[in-house]
Amino acid sequence: MSLFNELSLWSEYPIVAFDTETSGPYPLESEIVELGAVKWHQGKIIGQFQTLLKPSKPMLQDNINIHGITNEMVADAPLMKDQIVPFCEFIQDSILIAHHAPFDLGFVAIEIEKAGLVFPNNVHFCSSLISRALLHTTNHKLQTLVKELNLVGGDAHRAYDDAYACLQVFFKAAEKLDVASIEKLKAVQAKKLAWSDYSLFNKSSETIKSIVDAIQKNKTIQIVYEGGQSKNKLRPITPKGIVRNPDGDYVHAECGLDNQRKRFYISKILDIELV
Amino acid sequence: MSLFNELSLWSEYPIVAFDTETSGPYPLESEIVELGAVKWHQGKIIGQFQTLLKPSKPMLQDNINIHGITNEMVADAPLMKDQIVPFCEFIQDSILIAHHAPFDLGFVAIEIEKAGLVFPNNVHFCSSLISRALLHTTNHKLQTLVKELNLVGGDAHRAYDDAYACLQVFFKAAEKLDVASIEKLKAVQAKKLAWSDYSLFNKSSETIKSIVDAIQKNKTIQIVYEGGQSKNKLRPITPKGIVRNPDGDYVHAECGLDNQRKRFYISKILDIELV
Structure with a gap:
């Protein structure tokens, strides 16, 4: 080789x-x-x-x-x-x-x-x-x-x-x-x-691991997101998929505040809690 | 293969x-x-x-x-x-x-x-x-x-x-x-x-790149270090070597405050300035 x-x-x-x-x-x-x-x-x-x-x-x-x-x-x-x-x-x-x-x-x-x-x-x-x-x-x-x-x-x-x-x-x-x-x-x-x-399983951040778990179990989680109107407050989201991107990975999720499908950048998720 | x-x-x-x-x-x-x-x-x-x-x-x-x-x-x-x-x-x-x-x-x-x-x-x-x-x-x-x-x-x-x-x-x-x-x-x-x-050159953090540059040119740099008596103040150091460590990379450097050779963990270097 x-x-x-x-x-x-x-x-x-x-x-x-x-x-x-x-x-x-x-x-x-x-x-x-x-x-x-x-x-x-x-x-x-x-x-x-x-x-x-x-x-x-x-x-x-x-x-x-x-x-x-x-x-x-x-x-x-x-x-x-x-x-x-x-x-x-x-x-x-x-x-x-x-x-x-x-x-x-x-x-x-x-x-x-x-x-x-x-x-x-x-x-x-x-x-x-x-x-x-x-x-x-x-x-x-x-x-x-x-x-x-x-x-x-x-x-x-x-x-x-x-x-x-x-x-x-x-x-x-x-x-x-x-x-x-x-x-x-x-x-x-x-x-x-x-x-x-x-990597989604072995080398990922704790944030990604929690999101992967939520997607696999179709669970809602609470996040604190740096941005938007609910900045720095708890926001319920139901993650649907992770998109890896050289400009920054993000998660597509249903936002529990307005039931809209939105993009949340992983690096802007400041905290995450399982519901 | x-x-x-x-x-x-x-x-x-x-x-x-x-x-x-x-x-x-x-x-x-x-x-x-x-x-x-x-x-x-x-x-x-x-x-x-x-x-x-x-x-x-x-x-x-x-x-x-x-x-x-x-x-x-x-x-x-x-x-x-x-x-x-x-x-x-x-x-x-x-x-x-x-x-x-x-x-x-x-x-x-x-x-x-x-x-x-x-x-x-x-x-x-x-x-x-x-x-x-x-x-x-x-x-x-x-x-x-x-x-x-x-x-x-x-x-x-x-x-x-x-x-x-x-x-x-x-x-x-x-x-x-x-x-x-x-x-x-x-x-x-x-x-x-x-x-x-x-990796020291291609995939490293900006902190590591600045330290590599200082070692190669034998330069003194100013760092803000999270820890020690000079916590959160500018401290001059002259980096001598980088040690990669699964528990956390560190730099061995002469500390300009007391002229002692010390170990500074990269993750605790909060800021770095060239002198």
Whole structure:
């Protein structure tokens, strides 16, 4: 295997672009229903990973409408717990790329933890962040990029085709750099991405652990939040999902004060009490 | 290569025990002058790594007295910067063990960073911590353990022999467990060890970065420290070295108030100003 040297050109390493389709917006409350990845090295595609996955509960129509993967299609699909080791073996020694990587990293990280695996130390890039920094397109949605950069498209919102599109976006963006070392691409991307920052169970803060517990048990908790009208007072919330974000993790929750679904930044939660 | 699965027995993986001899007590101000490692798998020694290393400035007699490695002995030795890649290749895919691991991890981590390498994700154990938890010896110094456990000793304070002794201590301690999974050993050890927690340059806090800068330039800085008689007042200190510690990182520094060498915990440094 290869050591990752940040001073090297990215093209010295195999690249794996990957994508997930999910049963809902948040890890923990929802699951991966399709995982696709393409591995490239020195000008050639050298591997493919593609599987539908059966979630533990049926998908809602709203989510089916996004990717078109139905409950019938996944009825006989393998379980994620049986695919995570093959997937981790597939990505080993490769630079990883995903479009809106924090979303996909969040969903896969939880499976790595559930399987008892140690987080790999791959170098990670987000083709959306790198596209924003280097490409001048109308916007940086994957389908816009496919169209405006004349890339080979496929079925939008299906994991393998989106992974392949993401790989091509990365190539187009990296072309803009004179010296495309890993270090240079990291500087362009500006935000750090690492599996270990997505831990929900082992390395998390006490705040995150309490929220994870509340989500799993569908419990209401009391928080003191730095901000809003109820600043520094106890506020009941029912957490629905945690979103890991290089700009600051947040929890989506029903706020008990006005029954609205809101975003609460973890760093602004000053205190937390179980009800 | 192997994925690290915490639910597996440690004996399913290659084990590398390693040890460093150094030119002084702190990374940054001092350097590794000998690096030794032994690799074991399934009952057999399958690899050895052993090299003297030439530091960038001569060693002082106090440090030579500890390990007996003289300036003459390292005069024609290779440089650490040329040995770090071979060493990282040697340890890959292995569980790592060192006696008082935070000391050795601190010295090697800085070389990994200086070489531009991404920190590996090995599972780490400290044979001293594990010995404390499981063995009933007079104390847990490596030489005491060698004697009281009837291990194969060698030249104390020489890197390869100490690494080999450390490996045997680990075996003796692990024997005490019914199920010696990685997860179980981590629970016994209680303290977390990971390369990425030893970063001095890339992932560190602003406080650590300011201290690193002060050490490298031999500068005095003003800190506000939570504790001592000058609590919450500006105090001049001249940092000499950073010690990474699972119980809390600290800086050894000359305190300008009384010219004593003292230990200041990083988490208790409330503010820092360059002079």
